[in-house]
C-alpha cells in the first residue's frame with residue numbers, strides 16, 4: 131500500500147463579507163488529493179482535504195517541502211502494519227522532518243490540509259465513516275450519533291442593516307438551528323449593541339447567541355464590551371483580543387463572568403497549552419475552538435486533546451472553528467462538545483452532507499466511507515474538477 135501522488139490546487143472562497151479584522155474579498159483555500167494505489171470499484175481510492183477558511187491557500191509550502199518529503203519517504207515507513215492502512219502519525223512525522231519547533235503559522239495549515247486528505251483515505255480504505263474509525267481506535271468504539279451545531283454568520287456586509295441581520299438569522303432558525311453567532315468589533319460599541327439586540331429579537335434567549343470579535347480588541351475595549359455584554363447572558367464572547375495575548379484573556383476572564391471562547395488561531399498543541407496555562411480560562415464553562423485543518427491536522431489534535439485531559443479539561447469543552455465535515459467527524463468520533471456550521475458562507479466548503487437535516491441545532495453524519503465529502507455534491511464536484519480532471 132502506498133501513496134501514488136499528492137495533488138494540490140488553490141481555489142477562491144472570496145466573498146464581500148467582513149469580520150472585525152479582515153474582509154474575505156481575496157480569500158483562497160488549498161484543496162488536496164492524496165491518491166493511493168488501493169482500488170475500489172475499479173478506481174483508485176483518493177483522500178481529499180481543504181484548509182478550512184480564514185487562512186490563505188498554502189500550495190507553495192506543500193509543493194516545496196511537505197509533498198516532496200512524503201514522496202521521497204520509503205513507502206513502507208508510512209504504513210500502519212497493525213491496521214493495514216496508511217499511518218497518519220508516520221506521515222505527519224515524515225512531513226515535519228527538519229522543521230524547527232515554535233513559530234506555528236502557515237506551515238501548520240499546509241500540514242493540516244494534507245493530514246485531512248490522509249485521514250479521508252485511511253477511512254475510505256477501511257470502508258468506514260471517519261467518525262466511526264476514530265471512535266473505534268480512540269474511544270472504545272463509542273461514537274456520538276449526533277453533534278450540536280450552531281449557525282455562524284452575522285458578518286458585516288456592505289448595505290446590510292439590522293433587518294438584513296434579522297433576516298439572515300431567521301433563515302438559520304427556519305433551517306433547524308437554535309443558536310447563531312454574529313460578528314462584533316468592526317462597528318462602534320453602541321452600534322454593535324443595537325445589532326446584538328436586533329439578533330436577540332430573532333433568536334430569543336441570550337443563550338442562543340454568540341458574539342465574535344475576531345481578536346480585534348485591546349484590553350480596554352475588550353473590557354468595555356464585557357461590561358456591556360454581561361447583562362445579555364450570551365452563550366459566549368469569542369476571541370476578544372489577540373489570540374496570543376494570554377494575559378489579556380486572563381484579565382478579561384476575571385472581569386467577565388459568562389462563558390468565553392477562543393482558540394481558532396492557535397495552531398499547535400504548544401500554543402493551546404499556553405492558553406490553558408496562562409489564559410485564565412474556566413474549564414467549567416469556557417469553549418476552545420482549535421481547528422484541525424489550520425493546526426497540523428488530526429494527528430496534532432489528538433495531542434491537544436490529550437494535553438487538555440492532563441489539565442482537567444473535558445473534550446466536551448471543544449467546539450472547533452471551521453464549519454467543516456472533518457471537524458464534525460472529530461466531534462462525533464472523539465466526543466467534542468459540538469461544531470461550528472456556516473449555512474450560508476464559505477460555500478461549498480462550509481456545511482454538511484446534502485441530505486443531513488439540522489434538527490434542534492443537532493446533525494447526524496452520512497453513512498459513507500471517509501470524511502463524507504462525496505455526500506456533499508457541490509464540494510465533491512469542486513474537488514474532483516480541481517484535482518482529478
Ligand SMILES: O=C([O-])CC(=O)C(=O)O
Nearest residue numbers: 149184282342344451452
Ligand atoms: O470570520 C472568521 O474568520 C471566522 C470566524 O472567526 C469563526 O468562524 O469563528
Ligand SMILES: [Mg+2]
Nearest residue numbers: 342368369394
Ligand atoms: Mg471566530
